[in-house]
Amino acid sequence: MPKIDLDAGSKPPRGVDAPSQLHVFVGDPPRELSIFTGVAAPEFEAGGQDRVEVRVRLGAMATEGFGWTAQAALASISNDDSDFTFATDSASVDLDPSDSVLRLKIAIAAIGGSSILHRISYTVHVLSDPIQAKITGQISWSKSFGGPTYLVTGERKPMFRVDIGQTVAIPAPEHGVAGAQFVPQASVSLSGR
Incomplete structure (x- = not known):
């Protein structure tokens, strides 16, 4: 056709x-x-x-x-x-x-x-389902600010955590207060090198 x-x-x-x-x-x-x-x-x-x-x-x-x-x-x-x-x-x-x-x-x-x-x-x-966003890129800084600690380099603990998403309004229940909730769409933890 x-x-x-x-x-x-x-x-x-x-x-x-x-x-x-x-x-x-x-x-x-x-x-x-x-x-x-x-x-x-x-x-x-x-x-x-x-x-x-x-x-x-x-x-x-x-x-x-x-x-x-x-x-x-x-x-x-x-x-x-x-x-x-x-x-x-x-x-x-x-x-x-x-x-x-x-x-x-x-x-x-x-x-x-x-x-x-x-x-x-x-x-x-x-x-x-909500579209899952991707996080890409590089975080860098001047050595004059210092380097990663032993927890990051030796134990491979995350140095940064980056979340992206959006805030969703939550309607007020009867006799209640309206609010908002952050709904993450992507999250990544970054370790130092």
Whole structure:
């Protein structure tokens, strides 16, 4: 089946009008709920009996084993004057194998005379584990500040610990106080050399 590739995450979006994203953390431990909406513009020119897969890169990543729901509308259109039918046969979500970016796949079909399908609106919900960030780099300092102690060099104890993550708001319980919790996404302990 031929493919039409569109990208809601590129700047500017390629072949997608008004793409939007909303990301929230739900549950304990937190999982990430992402909602994507937009209008894909495949400009699919059909004549006769044609099928094509429209693939829309959504512009965000997810972990393996994510859950999803997807809806694509123009469900079906026909015309009594010309025996012409457009249909969205299915909508599914996967990860682009090249870089793990979420991708909406819409199978569309057309039967009848020459016509163009201009736009398809879509809504996608994805539930996944938070993306694990990576920490890379080098920590260095001038020797004038001193060197690692015996605990670091002899016993190989960590000299530094670096955490990255985000602070998640915790709603106030009834008659309680709202708070916040740091949710680490990556952590590394570094030893001296």
